[in-house]
Each structure stands twice: as structure tokens, then as C-alpha cells.
Amino acid sequence: MSSPETITAPRSARRLTIARAISEAIGQEMERDPAVLVMGEDIGKLGGVFGTTTGLLEKFGAERVRDTPISETAFIGAAVGLAASGMRPIVELMFVDFFGVCMDAIYNLAAKQSYFSGGQVTCPMVLMTSVGGGYGDAGQHSQTLYATFGHLPGLKVVIPSNAHDAKGLMLAAIRDPNPVIFMYHKALQGMGWLGTVQRSITDAPEGDYVVPLGKAAIVREGSDITLVGLGLSVHHALDAAARLEKQGHSAEVIDLRSIAPLDRETVRASVRKTGRLLVVDDDYMSYGVGAEIIASVCEAGIPLRAAPRRIAHPDIPVPFTPVMEHFVLPDADKVAAAALTILEP
Amino acid sequence: MSNRSDRLWMYGTMVKSRHFEALIKPAYFEGKTPVFNMAKGPLPGEMHLSDGQEPCAVGVCAHLRPGDTVTATHRPHHVAIAKGVNLDAMAAEIFGKATGLSGGRGGHMHLFDARVNFACSGIIAQGLGPAVGAALASKLRGEDHVAVAFLGEGAANQGAFHEALNLASVWKVPAIFVIEDNAYGISVAKRDCTAVARNADRAAAYAMPGHFIPGNDPDAVYAVAGEAIARARRGEGPSLIEIETCRLEGHFMGDAEAYRPAGEVERLKAADPIPAYRDRLLADGFDAADLDTAETDARAVVDAAFAAARAAAYPQPEEAFDHVFA
Ligand SMILES: Cc1ncc(C[n+]2csc(CCOP(=O)(O)OP(=O)(O)O)c2C)c(N)n1
Ligand SMILES: [Mg+2]
Numbered sequence: 001m002s003s004p005e006t007i008t009a010p011r012s013a014r015r016l017t018i019a020r021a022i023s024e025a026i027g028q029e030m031e032r033d034p035a036v037l038v039m040g041e042d043i044g045k046l047g048g049v050f051g052t053t054t055g056l057l058e059k060f061g062a063e064r065v066r067d068t069p070i071s072e073t074a075f076i077g078a079a080v081g082l083a084a085s086g087m088r089p090i091v092e093l094m095f096v097d098f099f100g101v102c103m104d105a106i107y108n109l110a111a112k113q114s115y116f117s118g119g120q121v122t123c124p125m126v127l128m129t130s131v132g133g134g135y136g137d138a139g140q141h142s143q144t145l146y147a148t149f150g151h152l153p154g155l156k157v158v159i160p161s162n163a164h165d166a167k168g169l170m171l172a173a174i175r176d177p178n179p180v181i182f183m184y185h186k187a188l189q190g191m192g193w194l195g196t197v198q199r200s201i202t203d204a205p206e207g208d209y210v211v212p213l214g215k216a217a218i219v220r221e222g223s224d225i226t227l228v229g230l231g232l233s234v235h236h237a238l239d240a241a242a243r244l245e246k247q248g249h250s251a252e253v254i255d256l257r258s259i260a261p262l263d264r265e266t267v268r269a270s271v272r273k274t275g276r277l278l279v280v281d282d283d284y285m286s287y288g289v290g291a292e293i294i295a296s297v298c299e300a301g302i303p304l305r306a307a308p309r310r311i312a313h314p315d316i317p318v319p320f321t322p323v324m325e326h327f328v329l330p331d332a333d334k335v336a337a338a339a340l341t342i343l344e345p
Numbered sequence: 346m347s348n349r350s351d352r353l354w355m356y357g358t359m360v361k362s363r364h365f366e367a368l369i370k371p372a373y374f375e376g377k378t379p380v381f382n383m384a385k386g387p388l389p390g391e392m393h394l395s396d397g398q399e400p401c402a403v404g405v406c407a408h409l410r411p412g413d414t415v416t417a418t419h420r421p422h423h424v425a426i427a428k429g430v431n432l433d434a435m436a437a438e439i440f441g442k443a444t445g446l447s448g449g450r451g452g453h454m455h456l457f458d459a460r461v462n463f464a465c466s467g468i469i470a471q472g473l474g475p476a477v478g479a480a481l482a483s484k485l486r487g488e489d490h491v492a493v494a495f496l497g498e499g500a501a502n503q504g505a506f507h508e509a510l511n512l513a514s515v516w517k518v519p520a521i522f523v524i525e526d527n528a529y530g531i532s533v534a535k536r537d538c539t540a541v542a543r544n545a546d547r548a549a550a551y552a553m554p555g556h557f558i559p560g561n562d563p564d565a566v567y568a569v570a571g572e573a574i575a576r577a578r579r580g581e582g583p584s585l586i587e588i589e590t591c592r593l594e595g596h597f598m599g600d601a602e603a604y605r606p607a608g609e610v611e612r613l614k615a616a617d618p619i620p621a622y623r624d625r626l627l628a629d630g631f632d633a634a635d636l637d638t639a640e641t642d643a644r645a646v647v648d649a650a651f652a653a654a655r656a657a658a659y660p661q662p663e664e665a666f667d668h669v670f671a
Contacts, residue, residue, distance in 0.1 A: 045604050046532035069502035069538035070469050070530055098468060101503065135382075136389025136441070138452040140467040193599050195382045319665045320452030321441030322389055327662030 016204045017190020019051030021163035022128070022182075025170035026053065026090055028208065030060050033088060036174060039066040039075055040092030049094045050130050050189050072102035076127065080110045080179075083125045088174055090126045096149075096183060097140045099129070110179040111154030126173045128182040131159070132232055132282060134329055135186065135194060139317035142325075146230065146281070147288040149181045150259040156180040156213050157260040161188065161234040164204040165257055168211030176213060185231040197235045214261035218270065222252035225276035225339055228267055228293050230256040233280040233311075239332035240339060249343050259289055264296040271297050275305035276342050280335050285312035306342045311335060349631075351407045355563045356626060357639035358406075359399035359619050362423040364647045365432075366394045366594075369422075369439070372651075373598050381599055387440055387655070390452060395423035397561070397593035400618050401525045402427035404566025404588075405493060408574045414479035414492040416472030417465035419454045420525075424495050425465070430458040432646060436654035443660040444653070450668065470500040473509035473522065480518035480583070489578040491519040498587070499530025501544040510551040510585065519577035521570070522585045527592040532604035548585040555585045561618045564625070593617070 016024070030036045038053055044067040047054035057065040068075040072093055079089040093099060099106065106127065113123040133142025149157045156178050160166035166184065173180035188200035219234060220241050227237035234255040241251035252270050256263065271277050277297055279290035290310025297308065311330045319325050369392060376386025383390060395402070398420070406427035409415065417424040425435055431446065438445030439453045446456055454467035462479070466472055476494035483490040500506055501524055513520040524544050528535050541547060548555025554576075556569045566588055573584035591613045595602050602610070623636055 041530070042532045044533075049531070067533050067537060069533075070499045071502045071504065073504050101468065101470075101505065135384035136452070137383075137391055138455055138467070139450075140454065141391065193381050193383050195384055314666070316666055316669045317450075319450045320390065320455070321445075321449030321660060322384075323441070323659045323662050324449060324665035328665050 014203055014206065015201050016163040016167070017051070017196065017201050018160060018163050018166040018184055018188050019054070019190045021167040021204050022052045022170050022184065023047070023054045023056060025167045026174070027056055027059060029171060029174045030056070030064060035086060036088045036090065037064040037066065037082070038090045038092070039068050039079070041068055041070060041094060043067060043092050048092060050184065050186070051191055052092060052128060052184070072098065073105055076102045076105040077109060079125045080105060080113065080123055083123045084113065084121050088124050090128065090174060092128050094130060095141050096129045096131045096145045097143050099145070106179070107152045107155070111152055114178065115154060122177040123179045124177045126170070126180050126182050128184065130186050130189065131183045132185040132187055133318045133325060136320060136322055136325065138320035142318040144183070144231070144283040146183070146259055146283040150262070150289065150292070151287070154179070155260060156258065157183065158213060158258045159183045159185065159231040160257065161229070161231055161255050162200045162202045164202045165211050165217070167204045168209050169213070169257065171208065172210040172213050175210070180213065183231065187232045188235070197232065199235055199238065211257065214258045214263055216257055216263035216266040217255045218252060218266065219255045220251065220253040222250035222274065224250045224274055225278060225343055226252050226254060226267065226270040226274045227278050227280060227335065227339065228254045228256065229280040230259060230289065231282075233282055233330060236330055236332045236335045237280050240335035243332070243336045244339055244343070247340070249339070251339065256289070262292065262296070267293055268297055268300050268302060271302050271304070275303065277304065277308040278335070278339050278342055279308070279310040280330055281310065281312040282330050283312060284315050285310070286315050288312055306345055309338050309342055311338050351567065352564070352626060353631070353635065353639055355403040355407055355567065356622055356636060357643045358403045358427050359563065359622065360640045361643035361647055362399050362402065362426045363396060363619055364644045365422055365426060366396050368647060368651045369394065370598070383599065392453060392598040393420040393596065394594045394598065395420050397591040397613065397618065398525050398527060399423050400561050400563040400566050401495070401523065401588045401590050404563045405521070405523055405570040407567055408571050409491070409493065411461045412488070412490045414462040414476060414490065415495065416476045416492070417463070417495045418469070418472065418497060418500070419465070419467045420497070421454070421456055421465035425456050425458070425463055428463045429461045430456060430463050431460065432650045433653050434458070436650040437657050440654045440657070441659065442654055442657035444657040448664060449660050450665070470496055470503035470505040472496065473505050476520050477509050477513045477516070477518055480513065480520035481516055484518050484580070489519075491521060491574055491577045493521045493523055495523050495525060497530060498524055498526035498528070498535050498539065498544060499533070501547065502539060510548070510553065510583070513583040514551045514553050517582040519580070520583040521573050521577055522583065523570070524585070524587040525590050526587050527590050529592065529596070529604075531596045543587060545585060545587040553583050553585055555587070557587050557589070559589045561588070561590045561616070563618065563622055
């Protein structure tokens with residue numbers, strides 16, 4: 001579990017990027033469990049466009065590390081079949097934006113295997129993918145679509161904000177008997193060709209550990225306002241919290257880590273204490289994570305000292321030109337400003 | 346053999362396309378050194394260059410009119426230029442400027458010029474369905490416009506490819522599917538992920554003519570595409586064409602290309618189709634001075650487009666909210 005120290009003050013020897021944490025977790029699990037295999041586009045020789053399978057082909061060979069054709073419906077469907085046959089496939093489709101071509105295999109097939117079979121058939125598979133924009137790659141390569149997947153029953157959805165959690169969540173995801181959508185944010189991934197928020201590069205134990213699915217973490221303790229984020233927006237919240245502290249406000253920051261299942265209790269307990277809530281999300285606003293979190297707090301009847309707020313990407317496609325993209329994307333300034341409207345109305 | 350003016354046009358257009366990519370290269374690396382970061386500089390995001398693939402674009406588009414539809418891919422510049430997309434607005438779009446084709450909303454993978462019925466997309470094989478639709482519209486209206494969908498050889502493994510070919514054949518629409526076989530989909534070689542050596546063979550499954558064109562040769566593409574397009578205009582239905590071509594650059598800019606065998610790029614560059622075509626034209630009696638003029642003119646319009654794009658203003662940030670709905 002990530003404590004405030006894991007994410008804010010990386011300790012010692014080993015500092016891993018999320019990319020390395022993911023590939024390490026997969027490699028360790030492949031060693032431990034012969035049923036685990038990886039497949040996807042460019043995951044063999046290239047080691048994954050986002051470094052999630054680096055070194056695995058060399059170590060485990062082409063039978064268990066399989067480059068696929070650009071045939072997502074077929075290979076994601078095949079993963080469901082592998083899973084039903086006792087294997088534990090990890091599938092990569094490099095951008096979440098591409099899931100449109102194979103959505104049926106995900107939300108009508110993988111997600112419903114257990115239910116339709118009355119529990120006879122399980123679907124232990126991990127579908128990993130990159131999310132997020134901010135680097136000028138336009139509207140088919142920059143979405144997060146958290147809520148799209150969080151909305152669908154039968155899928156678990158996790159989004160690490162740092163390498164420690166990435167490794168532990170990946171190990172938990174592979175061992176889970178359900179389909180898990182594992183989303184890694186491009187701004188945190190640690191690829192040489194993309195900028196990386198340094199705070200995401202953390203210490204992570206070399207050995208085996210899991211970060212349980214469905215468990216949020218309090219990554220900064222505070223008493224005046226609860227800031228809730230996931231993936232990159234956790235870092236916006238932490239940056240904003242540091243600024244708010246200088247202005248005399250103590251912000252608590254929650255890293256959701258999973259949105260399905262969603263750890264409503266950790267959020268509610270925090271808001272019971274602070275009485276104020278701001279959710280930070282870089283998915284499209286409407287019907288999103290912010291709405292779900294705010295509803296969860298309101299439905300519990302928790303008294304609030306100010307109206308809750310949410311920050312998200314507006315309901316428009318992600319624009320290409322940086323002047324537009326940065327105008328609409330959440331950042332620490334926008335979080336701090338929104339928090340102040342709640343703290344100092 | 347293609348006629349004289351078409352051959353000169355094909356040469357000039359290939360030079361124009363190559364020069365466009367040549368100007369992108371240094372601009373792309375502005376702000377991205379010493380530490381490469383895709384987000385930085387005047388051209389952020391991924392950049393897929395078309396160097397080497399120009400024969401596919403010019404050999405096909407030489408037969409097209411503005412009323413014909415073209416859908417292209419994430420690697421669209423050569424096809425856009427050959428289809429007659431407004432060059433100034435295209436350059437401005439790639440720089441994210443207000444004067445761009447979509448005012449900076451789409452960028453390099455989302456070039457739209459409705460004036461010449463051109464569109465492209467970053468999703469593999471997405472353009473095939475729309476090409477079938479455009480072709481059906483032409484047929485329903487009794488026009489003789491055709492629709493051409495360009496795709497990579499990797500995209501021929503996508504379900505949408507097979508569905509679109511079947512649909513085009515069942516409906517007998519004037520669509521032409523043009524596969525640019527550059528041997529790779531990112532790092533994955535065609536032979537490692539495609540069940541057939543030649544995608545043209547797949548045409549048989551959809552009861553349409555399938556043509557394979559070796560040699561990355563504009564004249565050969567021109568000849569085969571001319572027949573397929575004329576056939577479609579006559580109402581005789583769709584065709585599939587696969588062109589053996591090559592990608593002289595990385596999949597995208599910044600690609601380390603470790604998946605290529607040693608010496609491959611050098612070998613491909615030695616067979617660069619543009620100087621080879623110049624030599625062919627000279628051997629066929631073209632005047633060197635005419636070719637020089639074609640080159641100079643081509644470079645001049647690209648230079649002007651880039652200069653205007655750089656000088657143009659960025660849009661207002663609030664304009665991000667425009668055009669979400671019509
Ligand atoms: C549906 C979908 N899957 C995967 C990708 C990622 N992707 C982008 S380009 C590419 C390779 C395409 O290869 P090919 O069709 O041969 O075109 P080329 O890049 O060689 O021009 C892949 C897999 C995508 N954009 N869309
Ligand atoms: Mg290709």
C-alpha cells in the first residue's frame with residue numbers, strides 16, 4: 001500500500017518508472033505462474049510502445065510474449081478464450097482511444113463471462129493501455145475514458161499514480177479472477193520521449209507484494225479540504241495542496257487507484273473530517289469520476305461546509321493545438337484556484 | 346505508359362511531398378533538444394512521415410478529380426498533397442494555427458479538406474467504411490465519382506478491412522482500396538503477422554480484382570490504378586491494389602528503429618523512388634530543365650506554405666469549444 005511517503009518522498013536505492021514497475025511485475029508473475037502470457041501490438045521486440053514489456057521476449061520467448069497483428073477484436077476475444085481455458089493472458093492495446101474497434105470483446109464478452117455462466121467460467125485477464133493527453137497528440141490519442149470503463153459492470157479498472165502502486169496493482173490484477181483494465185497515464189510512464197512527472201518515479205520493493213484492487217490511498221493528510229484524484233490528477237492535487245498550505249489551508253489528497261471497485265468509504269471518511277470536497281479528473285466531465293465521487297458523498301448524507309466541486313476535461317474532443325489543449329486540461333493552478341473558491345467562498 | 350503531363354505532375358508532386366517532410370524534420374526537433382520530449386516545440390505529438398511512399402499517392406491521385414473522395418491514414422501527407430489538399434492550410438494545421446484546415450483542432454493525423462473530399466484518421470482501417478459510403482453516395486446519385494481508401498499493409502489485418510471489402514463488393518460501389526505495403530506496422534514485420542504474402546490475394550475472398558504492384562514505381566501504380574478507377578467509374582465495382590513501397594524514416598519521428606535489420610535503411614535509401622524516377626524520365630527523353638523547373642516550383646510552394654504557417658497566429662483558446670456540434 002502506498003503511504004504518503006511512497007509517493008511524495010521516494011526513499012532509497014531503487015527508483016522505478018511506472019513502465020519498469022509494470023514490466024517487472026509481469027516478468028515476476030510469468031516466472032511464478034506458467035499460465036501467464038502477454039500479447040499485443042509491438043510488445044515483443046519493441047518491448048511495448050510504452051515500455052510495459054521491456055525484456056520479456058528475451059526472457060520468456062515468443063510463445064509467451066506474442067506480437068499480434070492489428071486485429072484487436074480477434075486477439076482480445078482470444079484472450080477471453082485463453083482465460084476461460086485456464087490461462088492468464090495480459091493483453092496490451094497501446095492507447096485507450098483504440099478500444100472502439102474491439103469494444104464488444106471487452107464489455108459484452110469479457111465483462112459478462114462470469115455472470116452469464118453463473119460463475120462457471122472466469123475471465124482472469126488484464127487489459128493494459130495508456131491514457132491521457134497533454135503532449136499534442138490530438139483527439140484519437142489523448143483520451144482517458146476512465147468513466148467509460150468504470151461504468152461497465154464486470155470490469156475492474158485501476159490507474160496507478162506511481163511506480164510502487166503500479167507494480168502492486170499489476171500483480172493483484174494478474175491474480176484476480178476477473179477482467180481488469182489497467183490504465184497507465186502517459187504523463188507518468190517514464191518513457192524517454194515523453195515528459196514524466198518525477199513524483200511518479202518511486203521506490204518499489206523487488207519482491208512480491210500486491211496493492212489490493214478497490215482500495216484508495218490517502219497520499220497526503222490534511223484537515224480543511226479533501227482533494228480526490230486518480231493517475232495524473234493525483235499529482236495536480238498534490239502540487240495544489242503544497243500551494244494551498246502556503247496560504248494556510250490543509251488539504252488531504254486521496255489517490256483512488258481503482259475506480260471499479262470504487263473505495264467510497266475512504267473518500268467519505270475523509271470528507272467527514274474536512275467537510276469540503278474537490279474531485280480532479282482528466283476524463284470528460286459529464287457522467288464522470290467526479291460526478292460519482294460527489295454523489296457517493298452526498299448520498300451518505302455527509303454534512304458539507306461548501307458545495308462540492310469537480311474539475312475535468314470539458315465535454316469536447318481533446319484539441320490538438322497546445323493553446324487549446326492546455327486551456328482545457330486540468331492542472332495544478334486550476335485545482336488550487338477551484339479549491340480556494342471552496343475554502344474562501 | 347502514362348502521358349507526358351501526368352508523369353511530370355507525378356514527379357513534381359513527389360518532390361513537393363518529400364520537401365514537405367524535409368521541412369517538417371528540423372521544425373519537429375525544435376524545442377525537443379537536447380532532451381527529446383514529444384510534447385515540446387512548434388510541432389508537438391506524434392509525427393508519421395511518408396518519405397519513400399510517394400509513388401503510391403501520385404500514381405493513384407493522378408487519376409482523381411476534386412469530386413472523388415480519398416480517405417487516408419495516420420501517415421497522410423503524401424496522399425493529401427497528391428489529392429490537392431490546400432497546402433497552406435495543411436501546413437498551418439500541423440503547426441496548430443488558426444489558419445489550419447480545422448483551425449488547429451485536428452493536427453497532422455486529422456487533416457480534413459472538404460473542398461477536395463479528403464479526410465484521414467489515426468485509427469487503423471477507420472477510413473474504409475467512409476470510402477464505401479462515399480462510393481455508394483456517388484452511385485445512388487448517378488455520378489461517376491469514385492472513393493479511394495488508402496491503408497497500410499498492417500491495416501489489412503483489421504476487421505474493418507474485411508467488412509468494408511465485402512460490403513463494397515456486395516453493393517458493387519465505385520471504391521478502390523489501396524494498400525501501401527511498407528513491410529512494417531510500427532515494429533512488426535508484415536511476414537510475422539499476415540497469413541498471406543500478398544494482400545492482393547485477399548481480393549478473391551470478396552470477388553473483386555486484386556492487383557499487386559512491385560517496385561515502388563509511379564508509372565506502374567499509375568497504370569494499374571488508372572484501370573481500377575476507370576472500371577469503378579464505369580459502374581463495374583471495387584478493386585483492391587497492393588503496392589510494394591517502403592518507409593525511409595521511422596514509424597514516427599523519434600523511433601529508434603531497432604527492429605530493422607542492419608543495413609536495411611541504407612538499402613532502401615539507395616533505391617529512393619524519387620531520384621530513380623527522375624533518371625527514368627530523363628532516359629525517356631524528358632528535358633532536364635523541365636524537371637528542374639518542376640522541382641523548383643514544388644519546393645517554392647512548400648517553402649511558402651511553411652513560412653505562412655509559422656507566421657500565422659494561434660487560435661484563441663476558447664475556440665476549443667467551437668464545432669463540437671454542427
Ligand atoms: C485500431 C488501432 N490499433 C492500433 C493502432 C496503433 N498503430 C498506429 S500505426 C500502427 C501500425 C500501422 O501499420 P500500417 O497499417 O502498416 O501503416 P504504416 O504505419 O506502416 O503506414 C499501429 C498498430 C491504431 N492507431 N489504431
Ligand atoms: Mg505498414
